[in-house]
Amino acid sequence: MRWKEVELSGWGRVLKNTAQLARPEKDADLRAVLADTPCPAIGAGRSYGDAGVVGGQAISTARLDRIIGFDPDKAQVTVEPGARIADLLAVLAPHGVMPAVMPGTGFATVGGCIANDVHGKNHHGAGSFGQHIARIDLMLPDGTPKTVSPESALFKATVGGLGQTGVILSATLKLAPCSSRLIQVDERRAPGLSSFMTMLHDSPATFCVGWIDATATGAALGRGILEEAELTSSAMSPKRRTSRRVPFDAPAFALSPPTVRAFNRAYFNRVPANGRGVLRALEDFFFPLDKIHDWNRLYGKRGFHQFQCVLPDETAEPTLHAMLTLIADAGLASPLAVLKRTGPGRAGYLSFPMQGYTLALDFPHSGAAVALVARLNAMTLDAGGRIYFAKDSLATPQQAAAMYPDLPKWRKQVAGADPHATMTTDLVRRLSLRGDA
Amino acid sequence: MAEVWIILGASSSMGRAFARKVAAEGHHLVLAARDAADIARTAADCMARGAPSAVPVTFDIRDTTSFAAIIAAAQTPGQPINTAVFIGSMPTQADIDADPALGDTTIYDSFTGPAHFLTLLAPHMEAHKTGTVIGIGSVAGDRGRIGNYTYGAAKAGFHTYLSGLRNRLTRAGGHVVTVKPGFTDTAMTWGLPGMFLVATPEAVADDLWRAHLKRRDVIYTPWFWRIIMGIICAIPERVFKKLGI
Numbered sequence: 035m036r037w038k039e040v041e042l043s044g045w046g047r048v049l050k051n052t053a054q055l056a057r058p059e060k061d062a063d064l065r066a067v068l069a070d071t072p073c074p075a076i077g078a079g080r081s082y083g084d085a086g087v088v089g090g091q092a093i094s095t096a097r098l099d100r101i102i103g104f105d106p107d108k109a110q111v112t113v114e115p116g117a118r119i120a121d122l123l124a125v126l127a128p129h130g131v132m133p134a135v136m137p138g139t140g141f142a143t144v145g146g147c148i149a150n151d152v153h154g155k156n157h158h159g160a161g162s163f164g165q166h167i168a169r170i171d172l173m174l175p176d177g178t179p180k181t182v183s184p185e186s187a188l189f190k191a192t193v194g195g196l197g198q199t200g201v202i203l204s205a206t207l208k209l210a211p212c213s214s215r216l217i218q219v220d221e222r223r224a225p226g227l228s229s230f231m232t233m234l235h236d237s238p239a240t241f242c243v244g245w246i247d248a249t250a251t252g253a254a255l256g257r258g259i260l261e262e263a264e265l266t267s268s269a270m271s272p273k274r275r276t277s278r279r280v281p282f283d284a285p286a287f288a289l290s291p292p293t294v295r296a297f298n299r300a301y302f303n304r305v306p307a308n309g310r311g312v313l314r315a316l317e318d319f320f321f322p323l324d325k326i327h328d329w330n331r332l333y334g335k336r337g338f339h340q341f342q343c344v345l346p347d348e349t350a351e352p353t354l355h356a357m358l359t360l361i362a363d364a365g366l367a368s369p370l371a372v373l374k375r376t377g378p379g380r381a382g383y384l385s386f387p388m389q390g391y392t393l394a395l396d397f398p399h400s401g402a403a404v405a406l407v408a409r410l411n412a413m414t415l416d417a418g419g420r421i422y423f424a425k426d427s428l429a430t431p432q433q434a435a436a437m438y439p440d441l442p443k444w445r446k447q448v449a450g451a452d453p454h455a456t457m458t459t460d461l462v463r464r465l466s467l468r469g470d471a
Numbered sequence: 472m473a474e475v476w477i478i479l480g481a482s483s484s485m486g487r488a489f490a491r492k493v494a495a496e497g498h499h500l501v502l503a504a505r506d507a508a509d510i511a512r513t514a515a516d517c518m519a520r521g522a523p524s525a526v527p528v529t530f531d532i533r534d535t536t537s538f539a540a541i542i543a544a545a546q547t548p549g550q551p552i553n554t555a556v557f558i559g560s561m562p563t564q565a566d567i568d569a570d571p572a573l574g575d576t577t578i579y580d581s582f583t584g585p586a587h588f589l590t591l592l593a594p595h596m597e598a599h600k601t602g603t604v605i606g607i608g609s610v611a612g613d614r615g616r617i618g619n620y621t622y623g624a625a626k627a628g629f630h631t632y633l634s635g636l637r638n639r640l641t642r643a644g645g646h647v648v649t650v651k652p653g654f655t656d657t658a659m660t661w662g663l664p665g666m667f668l669v670a671t672p673e674a675v676a677d678d679l680w681r682a683h684l685k686r687r688d689v690i691y692t693p694w695f696w697r698i699i700m701g702i703i704c705a706i707p708e709r710v711f712k713k714l715g716i
Binding site: 036037038039057058059060061062063097100101102103104111114125126129 | 482484487506508509512513515516518519520658661662663
């Protein structure tokens with residue numbers, strides 16, 4: 035196997051490292067590389083911080099992307115680790131099924147979805163990605179293949195486990211019914227934070243997500259647009275939005291506070307005061323930004339940080355109020371901001387979700403943004419919440435340990451599976467997730 | 472109407488991408504390669520993507536007795552046979568210089584082996600009075616360069632063979648597309664120095680399908696390699712012989 039020197043970076047383009055990357059295309063080659071050189075696998079590089087960044091040797095799963103078993107009657111599919119979510123949706127939807135949980139980008143790989151136990155717009159009802167897995171075929175770092183079933187402790191350490199238990203050879207996913215290629219989306223304005231949270235809490239919709247205006251202040255603080263969606267029974271092929279590519283790094287003024295404020299006002303007012311219903315292609319609803327390839331370049335060469343926290347019901351409202359006040363005053367946020375209700379569903383020791391509310395925001399990289407995210411991380415910890423490793427670039431080891439009470443259980447499994455720490459990534463090192471061992 | 476496509480070299484990056492394209496278009500597949508486990512996976516993948524059937528057949532270009540099973544698997548009454556050939560080997564010129572026998576296998580894998588298979592297949596295609604052969608050549612076959620002239624010579628030979636086969640099959644209602652890919656992002660080229668303007672296998676597969684539909688004779692993929700190779704071929708030999716490109 036030939037190794038290629040590449041610069042790996044998170045989707046936020048702030049954290050980077052140089053790796054020697056192998057890119058096997060066959061299962062046999064993947065096993066051979068691992069037996070020879072145990073090293074972590076990386077997927078699509080869609081984690082924002084350094085969850086998928088490695089210095090030293092790594093394996094790209096980009097070309098291991100096949101559907102190797104599909105049973106429409108059992109509604110299960112077995113895939114190689116590099117299979118992408120949007121590809122699965124496109125192939126499976128005509129058969130009347132789809133992945134039960136889909137993250138906000140269809141470029142994410144199944145391996146990455148498992149390693150981060152991702153959630154989607156249906157988390158409040160459907161739970162996390164890892165809760166819809168029938169089995170994982172793993173190659174342990176010592177070269178032993180192992181089938182991991184959902185009851186085992188190794189499964190809980192693998193799902194959401196940031197790739198530290200070994201490399202996924204294949205995974206069998208339990209699929210959800212998909213009645214159509216079109217989805218009915220109802221959009222309503224939420225005038226302020228407290229009403230927004232009530233609307234999210236009371237929504238009966240299968241898919242529910244909120245866009246939040248992180249520049250609004252005063253009575254409008256926390257205003258936004260609630261999107262509730264249900265599959266339809268239409269068999270018609272949808273009209274897709276056309277893809278565009280961001281051809282160059284945008285200049286800094288593209289996301290200056292006046293621009294963002296004006297954009298957010300227009301975006302809020304685009305939905306009529308009494309709401310509206312629209313029909314969308316599934317892909318356009320589930321992966322809203324995928325039509326703009328390389329959208330991370332909109333933040334310019336400096337890159338950006340994403341902050342995502344989840345807060346428990348008890349502390350969510352005052353904490354979100356304080357966070358949004360701080361964010362609006364700082365004037366650093368971009369228009370990409372999401373508020374969502376989460377359920378209790380999680381499948382691994384280090385899974386992100388808990389019952390409550392999750393807030394996600396992007397900040398163009400600067401000293402002020404770094405300081406702001408540090409404060410938001412501290413507020414999250416104080417409120418009994420946690421931050422999302424798939425997004426994080428700025429948390430501390432102490433915060434990570436305090437936010438994830440099952441960390442010792444995870445460490446025990448990982449120490450057993452990978453005693454020589456061959457699977458370590460930059461994030462695991464930065465947050466000392468594996469402890470001092 | 473569904474047709475049959477033989478993919479010779481279905482484990483290669485380009486072969487796999489083209490098999491997926493054929494599957495999405497709803498045609499039957501016969502997937503031939505050395506690695507049985509790998510083509511079984513690709514067969515399952517192609518079935519999920521829309522192929523009404525996908526039959527893996529284990530074959531080795533260096534074992535001509537393995538050819539008959541492929542042709543047998545492709546025989547369905549009333550269904551025209553098409554073939555895409557993604558076979559070849561590309562050791563470095565330095566390795567060949569150190570071991571001339573490696574040059575023989577390069578020429579066999581990239582030219583005479585595939586030509587042997589196509590010669591066996593041609594009568595079956597003529598019988599259907601239709602069908603396309605897509606042969607993967609290389610821009611390296613357009614001019615002998617210091618870096619890979621044995622491989623280039625093999626591909627040049629294959630180009631000429633395909634040209635003659637086109638002449639033959641056209642009379643029977645069939646067609647032959649000669650494909651000259653530039654640098655493509657495959658397992659064969661991963662990590663090689665000096666790669667630029669690299670195309671994805673998916674983009675190449677789309678170009679092949681379009682060339683099949685439009686019955687193009689010779690294509691470069693991506694298209695701009697026609698211009699690059701036009702320039703390279705225009706350099707007088709007395710100058711070219713001193714260049715290191």
